[in-house]
Amino acid sequence: MQLIPTSSKAIFTQPLRNGRSLTPYLLLIPGLAWLGVFFVIPFFSLLVTSLMKPAGSSVLDGYVNALEISNYMLALQTYWPVFAKSLLYAASATLLALVIGYPLAYHIALRGGRWRNLMLVLVIAPFFASYLIRTYAWKTILADESFITSALNFLNLLPQDRILNTPLAVIAGISYNFLPFMILPLYASIERIDPRLLEASKDLYADSNETFRKVTLPLSMPGVVSGTLLTFIPAMGDFINASLLGSAKDKMIGNVIQSQFVIVRDYPRASALSFILMTLILLIVFFYIRRAGTEDLV
Amino acid sequence: MTAAKTARDVQDLHLVNLTKSYFENVAVDNLSLTIEAGKFFALLGPSGCGKTTTLRMVAGLEEPTSGNIKLGPRDITNLRPYERQINTVFQSYALFPHMDIYENVAFGLRRRKDTTDLDQRVHDMLKLVELDELARRKPSQLSGGQQQRIALARAIINSPDVLLLDEPLGALDLKLRRQMQIELKRIQLETGITFVHVTHDQEEAMTMADTIAVMNAGRIEQMGAPAEIYERPRTAFVANFLGQSNLFEGEIQGPAENDCLAVKVADQTYRIPKTATAQTSGRVVFGVRPEKMTTEDVDKRRGEYDNFIEGVVLDASFTGVSVQYLVETPWGQELTIFERNVDVRELGRRGEKVDVLWRSKNVFVLDPGSDINDGLQYLGEPVVE
Numbered sequence: 004m005q006l007i008p009t010s011s012k013a014i015f016t017q018p019l020r021n022g023r024s025l026t027p028y029l030l031l032i033p034g035l036a037w038l039g040v041f042f043v044i045p046f047f048s049l050l051v052t053s054l055m056k057p058a059g060s061s062v063l064d065g066y067v068n069a070l071e072i073s074n075y076m077l078a079l080q081t082y083w084p085v086f087a088k089s090l091l092y093a094a095s096a097t098l099l100a101l102v103i104g105y106p107l108a109y110h111i112a113l114r115g116g117r118w119r120n121l122m123l124v125l126v127i128a129p130f131f132a133s134y135l136i137r138t139y140a141w142k143t144i145l146a147d148e149s150f151i152t153s154a155l156n157f158l159n160l161l162p163q164d165r166i167l168n169t170p171l172a173v174i175a176g177i178s179y180n181f182l183p184f185m186i187l188p189l190y191a192s193i194e195r196i197d198p199r200l201l202e203a204s205k206d207l208y209a210d211s212n213e214t215f216r217k218v219t220l221p222l223s224m225p226g227v228v229s230g231t232l233l234t235f236i237p238a239m240g241d242f243i244n245a246s247l248l249g250s251a252k253d254k255m256i257g258n259v260i261q262s263q264f265v266i267v268r269d270y271p272r273a274s275a276l277s278f279i280l281m282t283l284i285l286l287i288v289f290f291y292i293r294r295a296g297t298e299d300l301v
Numbered sequence: 302m303t304a305a306k307t308a309r310d311v312q313d314l315h316l317v318n319l320t321k322s323y324f325e326n327v328a329v330d331n332l333s334l335t336i337e338a339g340k341f342f343a344l345l346g347p348s349g350c351g352k353t354t355t356l357r358m359v360a361g362l363e364e365p366t367s368g369n370i371k372l373g374p375r376d377i378t379n380l381r382p383y384e385r386q387i388n389t390v391f392q393s394y395a396l397f398p399h400m401d402i403y404e405n406v407a408f409g410l411r412r413r414k415d416t417t418d419l420d421q422r423v424h425d426m427l428k429l430v431e432l433d434e435l436a437r438r439k440p441s442q443l444s445g446g447q448q449q450r451i452a453l454a455r456a457i458i459n460s461p462d463v464l465l466l467d468e469p470l471g472a473l474d475l476k477l478r479r480q481m482q483i484e485l486k487r488i489q490l491e492t493g494i495t496f497v498h499v500t501h502d503q504e505e506a507m508t509m510a511d512t513i514a515v516m517n518a519g520r521i522e523q524m525g526a527p528a529e530i531y532e533r534p535r536t537a538f539v540a541n542f543l544g545q546s547n548l549f550e551g552e553i554q555g556p557a558e559n560d561c562l563a564v565k566v567a568d569q570t571y572r573i574p575k576t577a578t579a580q581t582s583g584r585v586v587f588g589v590r591p592e593k594m595t596t597e598d599v600d601k602r603r604g605e606y607d608n609f610i611e612g613v614v615l616d617a618s619f620t621g622v623s624v625q626y627l628v629e630t631p632w633g634q635e636l637t638i639f640e641r642n643v644d645v646r647e648l649g650r651r652g653e654k655v656d657v658l659w660r661s662k663n664v665f666v667l668d669p670g671s672d673i674n675d676g677l678q679y680l681g682e683p684v685v686e
């Protein structure tokens with residue numbers, strides 16, 4: 004069997020490594036520069052702003068650098084109900100998007116056949132219209148005299164007799180706007196499941212129901228985790244849906260930050276709120292991923 | 302395990318006029334066969350002949366275009382896969398990647414809510430395949446051979462009436478394959494489960510199976526014990542696919558001495574046993590296996606054999622235990638001869654004249670109308686798909 008002379012092998016095991024190239028590092032520069040200019044610098048500027056204090060008695064006097072930790076305390080004290088409400092809306096919208104998105108992704112991935120690509124295009128088609136225009140369209144769809152509202156009212160399904168200017172409208176709007184972010188990762192992970200595993204499951208006495216619960220769903224968990232994160236994170240900071248579809252009582256933390264920055268011009272408070280929101284999201288994501296990574300979800 | 306199996310009476314599996322077509326392409330063509338309970342049955346045939354399709358229909362993963370599948374007296378043609386007492390060892394193993402080995406093996410029992418002594422049974426099964434210590438590993442942490450044994454354990458823990466194995470050893474290297482062949486045979490004997498083993502490796506089929514069905518283009522060509530179909534192939538396809546054969550086409554001349562028939566091939570006369578065929582006249586196709594022929598110096602030992610051809614050596618290759626000769630007959634046909642290396646002897650040289658000798662009792666006769674080239678295209682086909 005020793006047909007290959009051992010000497011010829013030695014030639015190939017010797018790696019060709021003369022002079023490390025700088026090219027990979029040079030290629031990193033544009034990306035790092037981008038991150039530096041548009042993330043790191045704004046991040047620190049936000050942090051610095053959030054600790055400033057007023058220079059005089061009027062907002063017009065501007066702010067000076069300080070270490071006003073109390074900005075955070077006050078912001079939390081005043082706005083924690085809004086944080087709680089945002090969390091509730093974002094979580095509900097994410098759940099709604101999951102409930103709507105999963106069956107859709109499942110059918111496109113496993114039953115789509117030759118219509119698959121067309122259906123995927125339809126899923127992202129709303130992106131061809133601007134976010135703002137889509138949300139305005141929902142204002143019309145959910146308006147008090149609209150077909151949907153009338154129909155639901157006829158069936159006595161609406162406690163407040165209307166949808167627009169209620170939390171329901173905000174949640175529905177967020178779900179709708181971020182649905183593609185839910186469906187695409189779900190589709191990708193369901194589509195990747197080896198169909199032979201589903202056959203093996205049926206072969207081993209699992210009916211369609213059990214096959215879904217024991218094989219399909221656990222194997223699509225990566226899609227569920229990334230889909231919910233991609234929906235939840237932007238939903239948490241969203242202000243368009245709440246301002247167009249909700250009433251004054253339905254304002255989310257995004258609306259507060261926006262008005263503090265743009266209207267009230269209390270930059271330190273707006274920055275502190277932004278920082279709290281960022282931390283909150285990071286904590287939630289961290290615990291969510293920790294939990295999703297364990298077996299209990301399987 | 303063994304006791305449980307003998308207590309329940311296992312049933313024969315019947316395929317009745319089973320057909321599966323994909324549009325105009327007929328994958329399985331009006332196939333009928335009975336697989337005896339408790340036997341090791343091999344379905345042997347080249348790639349694309351319809352083996353997997355047949356198995357999938359039995360498992361319930363594919364719906365037959367027509368025909369029936371019966372387990373004993375019970376028609377199971379329209380049962381869902383999970384309603385059949387039949388399990389499959391998939392070629393790709395199809396182990397659940399998100400479950401550990403233990404849960405993979407327990408999967409079937411849990412789905413059937415058959416969980417008395419579950420822990421004990423799973424561990425017994427893992428011991429049977431000699432992998433008990435890996436119970437808490439994930440499938441991706443196992444080697445190919447180990448995964449294969451888990452796939453087997455996961456199926457047979459359910460004591461199915463029939464176990465279907467679709468080229469289960471196809472992905473293993475040669476050495477491991479030989480080892481697993483012995484293992485599979487042992488487990489089959491120990492459990493008494495009917496094994497239906499699909500393979501395109503004729504050696505594998507012959508070493509393991511009680512019965513082999515040779516399949517070609519969606520049909521069964523011949524079925525029987527390995528030795529029987531090897532020694533008495535009835536079609537050119539079987540003669541050429543299951544081992545090699547030297548096939549001759551000739552005209553029956555009439556009776557000859559020693560209960561033989563005289564057959565004229567080109568301008569020479571050969572003898573075939575009367576018992577090997579129902580034909581007494583007309584065109585006949587007969588054959589001799591390469592190892593039942595021998596070569597000798599011209600005119601040296603013709604008296605000891607009742608058939609000879611004086612041919613020219615085209616090639617001789619020495620493999621140690623045997624020498625493989627390629628000899629050309631006067632009418633231009635190439636014969637293959639495997640000669641056991643009993644005595645140290647000089648190899649036949651290219652272009653040298655030799656006698657090719659054989660005894661008529663080793664001759665088999667094919668069904669009338671056989672095409673001697675049928676099945677030759679698979680000669681030397683790589684063993685792994």
Ligand SMILES: Nc1ncnc2c1ncn2[C@@H]1O[C@H](COP(=O)(O)OP(=O)(O)O)[C@@H](O)[C@H]1O
Pocket residue numbers: 323326327328346347348349350351352353354355
């Ligand atoms: N799902 C399918 N669609 C169309 N043709 C198929 C399908 N499955 C198998 N075939 C065809 O049926 C024939 C038999 O295939 P198969 O049963 O897989 O053969 P084997 O297992 O013997 O290699 C092949 O010609 C194959 O192309």
Ligand SMILES: [Mg+2]
Pocket residue numbers: 349352353354468
């Ligand atoms: Mg196959």
